[in-house]
Amino acid sequence: MGKLLIVGTIAFDAIETPFGKTDKILGGAATFIGLAASQFDVQSAVVSVVGDDFPEEYMDIFANLNIDTSAVERVKGGKTFFWSGKYHNDLNSRDTLSTELNVLADFNPVVPEAFRNADVVMLGNLHPNIQLSVLDQMTKRPQLLVLDTMNFWMDNSWDELIQVLKRIDVITINDEEARQLTGEYSLVRAASKIQTMGPKYVVIKKGEHGALLFHDESVFFAPALPLEEVFDPTGAGDTFAGGFVGYLAETKNTSFNSLRNAVIHGSNLASFCVEKFGTERMLEINKAEVDRRLRQFKELTQFDIELL
């Protein structure tokens, strides 16, 4: 069992899909990453910030899953980060209706003493300067540093993002962002260019079309599980990342083969996330269900062509 440090947002989300809409519900990158990683045998902590409007019952969710929240700062008189968005009919694209940074605007992350020697660090999507600050607080080079980011930081904090890229091992990014980061349309070329910018491993997330893991000349692919219905894609990318780092922190094996398995675990957990609004589905799944679906992933992808 390894130590996993998760940095990212804890948020209120208000979501509208073709199937319905929610009031403010629990969301945020660190939340989805933490919930997914809690499916593994890991010791994890979240570094984040909330306002004093953030309900105790939401904090209890983390506590009940043995996720250390001592480094989740609670700002007196502050309001929790809020995002609201509306998905289009195909659920592949969405409009952001509102983004209120609130307490996130002045966030200074403090890594808890006990996690400064974490084995795996997951830098969830946040300002690159916050990600850099976390890296600077580590007393030991973690076995694996994983970064998630998005187009917003490419548009607004390019130089800082490039600094983070130089220091990490794995980047998870979606297809459009990989193209924006490199100016290459071909994902093979984009991944190869990103590897020259720092990370040895590049994970390109393609939503319902699965995820690719690139390393040197090798590629591994995990499909998304074909589902009858995708209800709400919010958090799927972070859930994927949480499953990915959760597995790696549990095994403390960061070989390429282990990363391949980690991509499958990430895709597996993401397939649950999209079945209900927000974190709802992730809060009810159990080990038996997760294993059953892993078996479906095997059936979905394994074949027996004999090669000499």
Added chain:
Amino acid sequence: MGKLLIVGTIAFDAIETPFGKTDKILGGAATFIGLAASQFDVQSAVVSVVGDDFPEEYMDIFANLNIDTSAVERVKGGKTFFWSGKYHNDLNSRDTLSTELNVLADFNPVVPEAFRNADVVMLGNLHPNIQLSVLDQMTKRPQLLVLDTMNFWMDNSWDELIQVLKRIDVITINDEEARQLTGEYSLVRAASKIQTMGPKYVVIKKGEHGALLFHDESVFFAPALPLEEVFDPTGAGDTFAGGFVGYLAETKNTSFNSLRNAVIHGSNLASFCVEKFGTERMLEINKAEVDRRLRQFKELTQFDIELL
């Protein structure tokens, strides 16, 4: 070694992609299917029609690959079917610039005597009435009947297409066409509805996003091989179908497991097809190259998560 009967167009294509454009070159569904199937140990024949503008050197291509063309009608004074199209920059969509049916307009297919007991029949994309006529000429129920079709026939020959669907075992169709055929957005639901229309197996082609094989409650997925560059997608779907039926005709094994392997072989061959204009790449590949890429497919998809 089984007998494979291929019905489909032989055509002139004029193609424009972001990388260049061609004059009239060899194309057509039956052509791509035949070339791909010739990678397997099969006895195959093509039923099709050309005009007397069709060059002998193109006919020789089939002969050199041991593809029986005795049932390729040559219409005196007729012109060969012609298609021209221009791909958009992302190569995922295209505009048809011109479609000249020519000799295809009055085509009456005649199945050669020696192939009326074929083991596998591949009905390439053509008017459903031509496909029905071929089925009626078979003296023995083939082990496997595979159909490819497109949105054009859904728009213009719905009733005839429904008749063909009732009589076949496998349909290969792209994602948008599966949605149009069923009115279901979810591909899982679409595939399940198509199975009630006749075919026991449904293959949904998603281009660069791979292909899904549905059967009862089971799903299998073959990714497209991630390539540095896709040069010309023309014929990729037919090449996929050719690899699929070629493998099944060689093995004469039509179990679900065998169909899974066939989907991989189809994806593998399609990955070559898109690397050059038209049939160019398919005419130069050899067994060693094909096997090497099959190995890449294994590395791309196989993982070793142990499940109890």
